[in-house]
Amino acid sequence: MRNKRAAILNQIVIQIILIGLVFSVFIMATAGKVNGRGVRQQIIEKQTAILIESGIPGVSFSIEKLQFNGYIEEVNVKEGKVYVNIDGLPSGKGYPFFSPYPVEVIEEENKFVIFIG
Amino acid sequence: MINKRAVALGSAVVTLYRVMMVIVIAFIVLGVSSIFYVHYINIRATEAVLLTRHVVDCFAPDGSLDLNLLRDNKGIEVFDYCHISGANLERFFVRVNISKVSGENIFMFEQGDSGSLWVRKAIEVGIDKKYAPGYYKGEYPVLLMEDLNKVGDGKLIVESLVKYEK
Incomplete structure (x- = not known):
């Protein structure tokens, strides 16, 4: 009788461990995707596009190369798109923006400065 | 055993x-x-607000709208008129409606695919929010001018829609 109860308890413990294992693998995989370079690149490209779109002539803003999000190797604006290279991941498509004013990117030692107008 | x-x-x-x-x-x-x-971040609603702001600033820079200037440019595309440039401009739809306070329509300008407004409604019903367009409609009071003379009060209604980028 005692042995049977112990066996059931044993099985329950094993099942809980298995569920925990699968759950932790799932969380790790999701966290990896959400914090991945692709997502970080997407965030910086879209933030830059919004800042350009909301900019008026004479406005400039800078993007630090070393960020919490990673190391930004390149910020490029060409043919109406923003391209950001982060942690060695080059931008494939870029993000399109609109603006009535010309936009220029100047690379400095530790930041990229974007001039509007 | x-x-x-x-x-x-x-x-x-x-x-x-x-x-x-x-x-x-x-x-x-x-x-x-x-x-x-793929974790996707949708900023099209913000872009629609920004586009509306640019168009309003362009048509009525200081809150006054020169009707003679618009008569001279009748039939012009909104983006050309406002000098807005960029990539994938076909993903935008803009409608500018200028009317008197009474509601009488004076001018209407459009650019882009007006059918996207239907698509927006279809997407609102359900389907994938990843492709949901950004939409904003703003109504602003303006002074209607003709050759620097005030001819009355009016309304500037700007509707902007931003579709999925390619």
């Missing part, structure tokens, strides 16, 4: 096998799903 040690060993092997199988299956499921899963 049951060999108790053999039974315990067998049970341990089976448990180990089960654990390995669960891990392998979990990795296969997550691996396959991660190929199709």
